[in-house]
Amino acid sequence: MLILECPCCGVMADETELAPGGEAHLKRYGPGSSDEEFEGYLFHRMNPKGVHFERWRHANGCGKWFLAARDTNTLEVFATYSAQTPEPPQHVLDAIRAKRPDWSLDQ
Amino acid sequence: MRRYSAFAIAREAARYHQGWERAWASPEPKKSYDAIIVGAGGHGLATAFYLGKNFGITNVAVIEKGWLGGGNTGRNTTIIRSNYLQDPSAAIYEKARSLYETMSQDLNYNVMFSPRGVIMLAQTHHEVRGYLRTAHANALQGVKTEFISPQRVKEIVPIINLDGPRYPVLGGLWQARGGTARHDAVAWGYARACSDMGMDILQKTEVTGIRKENGAVTGVETSRGFIGTKKLGIVVAGHSGVLADMAGFRLPIESVALQALVSEPIKPCMDCVVMANTVHGYMSQSDKGEMVIGGGADGYNNYTQRGSFHHIEETVRALVETFPMVSRLKMLRQWGGIVDMTGDRSPILSKTPVDGVFINCGWGTGGFKAIPGSGWGMAELMARGYSPLTAEFGLNRFKEGRFIDESVAAGVAH
Numbered sequence: 001m002l003i004l005e006c007p008c009c010g011v012m013a014d015e016t017e018l019a020p021g022g023e024a025h026l027k028r029y030g031p032g033s034s035d036e037e038f039e040g041y042l043f044h045r046m047n048p049k050g051v052h053f054e055r056w057r058h059a060n061g062c063g064k065w066f067l068a069a070r071d072t073n074t075l076e077v078f079a080t081y082s083a084q085t086p087e088p089p090q091h092v093l094d095a096i097r098a099k100r101p102d103w104s105l106d107q
Numbered sequence: 108m109r110r111y112s113a114f115a116i117a118r119e120a121a122r123y124h125q126g127w128e129r130a131w132a133s134p135e136p137k138k139s140y141d142a143i144i145v146g147a148g149g150h151g152l153a154t155a156f157y158l159g160k161n162f163g164i165t166n167v168a169v170i171e172k173g174w175l176g177g178g179n180t181g182r183n184t185t186i187i188r189s190n191y192l193q194d195p196s197a198a199i200y201e202k203a204r205s206l207y208e209t210m211s212q213d214l215n216y217n218v219m220f221s222p223r224g225v226i227m228l229a230q231t232h233h234e235v236r237g238y239l240r241t242a243h244a245n246a247l248q249g250v251k252t253e254f255i256s257p258q259r260v261k262e263i264v265p266i267i268n269l270d271g272p273r274y275p276v277l278g279g280l281w282q283a284r285g286g287t288a289r290h291d292a293v294a295w296g297y298a299r300a301c302s303d304m305g306m307d308i309l310q311k312t313e314v315t316g317i318r319k320e321n322g323a324v325t326g327v328e329t330s331r332g333f334i335g336t337k338k339l340g341i342v343v344a345g346h347s348g349v350l351a352d353m354a355g356f357r358l359p360i361e362s363v364a365l366q367a368l369v370s371e372p373i374k375p376c377m378d379c380v381v382m383a384n385t386v387h388g389y390m391s392q393s394d395k396g397e398m399v400i401g402g403g404a405d406g407y408n409n410y411t412q413r414g415s416f417h418h419i420e421e422t423v424r425a426l427v428e429t430f431p432m433v434s435r436l437k438m439l440r441q442w443g444g445i446v447d448m449t450g451d452r453s454p455i456l457s458k459t460p461v462d463g464v465f466i467n468c469g470w471g472t473g474g475f476k477a478i479p480g481s482g483w484g485m486a487e488l489m490a491r492g493y494s495p496l497t498a499e500f501g502l503n504r505f506k507e508g509r510f511i512d513e514s515v516a517a518g519v520a521h
């Protein structure tokens with residue numbers, strides 16, 4: 001069972017307490033954007049086999065949104081962190097690189 | 108290729124079964140092919156088969172990372188139906204269902220197609236209205252379905268509980284010519300027929316890169332060296348995103364785990380397929396007597412072919428409500444597969460931004476039923492550049508907003 005530590009309330013939450021919210025750090029496009037940008041924002045996903053940043057909500061707990069860095073190939077969790085971050089913070093990148101030395105953010 | 112027949116069984120019985128040939132060859136890869144299909148699952152092999160049968164293109168390789176039919180083709184719950192709401196879906200799924208009817212004869216391989224009938228239960232008033240609408244749409248599309256009463260449901264499935272604790276059965280969408288088939292045999296039958304046409308099926312050969320020149324494909328890097336081609340079909344389900352990344356484009360796809368399980372074998376008790384989409388579970392009985400059970404997919408990205416335990420619990424709970432007699436059954440096996448979910452939950456059969464690269468993916472939780480139709484359409488798309496079966500399933504539909512809005516309409520078990 002997937003267990004994530006909610007960074008808002010500090011609870012180690014089972015996945016039955018959590019609601020998945022899809023890929024994190026999507027750049028929003030709205031009125032005035034090109035068709036390609038809007039299509040990318042709505043539909044295109046990284047879907048990596050490896051390190052993945054994603055949104056979660058502690059639905060049956062404190063109710064807050066947060067973000068997680070996880071490996072989709074090993075189900076390893078690197079870190080969870082605040083949803084109020086436009087890109088992964090340094091300590092999360094460090095936690096990933098400690099276990100995946102070859103990994104880079106633009107993959 | 109020696110044909111399989113009653114006579115062949117008698118002949119081999121008379122000589123201690125020494126004369127059976129290998130069903131397909133395991134050749135060394137050639138330097139180049141007219142067309143390469145990545146993925147030797149049902150959809151990939153069907154594409155290769157119809158490239159040869161309908162268009163005479165037989166200089167084809169089917170490249171497979173693992174073993175033939177070892178992905179979702181061998182992991183699904185073998186249900187075949189075509190009772191979809193939207194015209195493009197009904198067209199391709201009904202084409203597939205009709206090809207299943209004669210597949211054993213066409214391939215000279217017993218795929219055990221069993222048109223035992225499929226019921227999709229309506230358990231809320233919304234579902235009743237939705238399925239009535241689907242039944243009317245199916246009448247216009249020439250797909251034979253009917254909306255049946257709870258009493259008729261009980262006649263067809265005596266073990267069902269019409270007055271469940273949460274959702275009573277209010278009716279059902281019945282497709283009498285839907286059913287099941289032996290999933291492995293579908294892959295094996297196509298592989299044998301492809302090999303017989305002179306195609307190379309390269310198992311344990313992993314594609315590691317896609318080579319391009321001036322925006323057009325020139326071949327694939329594999330674990331057994333470079334293989335050239337001008338036409339590449341990517342038919343890899345859960346790993347579509349990985350292959351698309353190699354080719355240099357992105358897909359509106361996310362890969363998630365979907366699980367299934369089977370019970371211990373019991374005596375025949377249910378001779379059709381029942382899907383209960385409101386409570387999220389579906390069940391049929393295999394020829395061995397096992398109850399074959401499926402449910403919902405996980406909600407987050409996953410490439411491990413393992414799913415979450417609580418989904419098994421939810422699925423089993425739904426089935427115990429619907430069929431109280433299964434409450435004491437022991438479960439024998441449970442497994443997962445990686446399914447590729449698109450934004451509108453309909454498949455993608457399309458050209459791509461790279462010239463000569465075609466993609467067939469996004470079948471999500473319901474690809475097995477579509478294998479022959481998908482292969483038929485994909486082969487036409489690769490050979491001619493256009494197929495009426497696949498025209499509405501292009502990648503451009505996401506940019507243009509022409510979604511095939513099937514996930515809410517058909518109550519597919521997502």
